[in-house]
Amino acid sequence: MKCTTCKMQNTETRVVPHYHADLLGAPFDITLINSVKEVWCVECQKKLSTTIPELEGLLQAVAWSRAFTSRKLSGEEVRFLRKAVGMKAKAFAEKIEMSPENLSRVENGQKPLGPGSEKLLRFFVLTRMLDDDVVAKIGNEQIKKLFDVKIESTWDPEKRLGYAYKFRGSEDDVSKRHKYEPVAEAA
Numbered sequence: 001m002k003c004t005t006c007k008m009q010n011t012e013t014r015v016v017p018h019y020h021a022d023l024l025g026a027p028f029d030i031t032l033i034n035s036v037k038e039v040w041c042v043e044c045q046k047k048l049s050t051t052i053p054e055l056e057g058l059l060q061a062v063a064w065s066r067a068f069t070s071r072k073l074s075g076e077e078v079r080f081l082r083k084a085v086g087m088k089a090k091a092f093a094e095k096i097e098m099s100p101e102n103l104s105r106v107e108n109g110q111k112p113l114g115p116g117s118e119k120l121l122r123f124f125v126l127t128r129m130l131d132d133d134v135v136a137k138i139g140n141e142q143i144k145k146l147f148d149v150k151i152e153s154t155w156d157p158e159k160r161l162g163y164a165y166k167f168r169g170s171e172d173d174v175s176k177r178h179k180y181e182p183v184a185e186a187a
């Protein structure tokens with residue numbers, strides 16, 4: 001890669017220890033540990049590029065984590081989950097027996113989901129991610145655990161949810177979602 005400023009080809013690649021990812025404006029703090037690569041010009045110390053590997057896998061990993069977090073979903077989060085599984089509002093609403101108008105009100109924060117509807121929505125999101133699971137059995141065990149999650153309807157709105165992940169490497173033969181491994185992080 002050539003530096004856009006000095007036109008030299010003297011670059012180095014650095015792995016970022018802690019990268020704070022802004023994913024589709026997701027309402028979460030997402031930290032990537034030793035997963036993001038940056039290319040820097042050695043001559044003028046300018047950052048030339050940033051690469052987040054397997055972005056789709058990361059989206060799915062975050063959606064998966066959120067589905068297992070007990071805090072009630074906000075409208076923004078419902079929209080994030082729907083997008084993470086790559087669905088248009090109309091098709092998504094149809095699958096969970098909701099009118100598109102109702103889903104739109106939920107996503108805009110005008111109408112809260114009842115706990116039963118919310119669990120169905122979470123369940124649907126998870127099943128959408130199981131299709132390309134190499135280890136389907138592990139997925140099924142996980143899915144059963146979803147029904148032990150109690151949806152909490154009171155929380156501190158000032159406190160953003162945070163998740164941290166480490167990229168496993170693209171050569172690993174695992175599903176997209178499994179390309180990112182959740183890590184407990186001391187922020």
Ligand SMILES: [Zn+2]
Pocket residue numbers: 003004005006007008041042043044045046
């Ligand atoms: Zn340069």
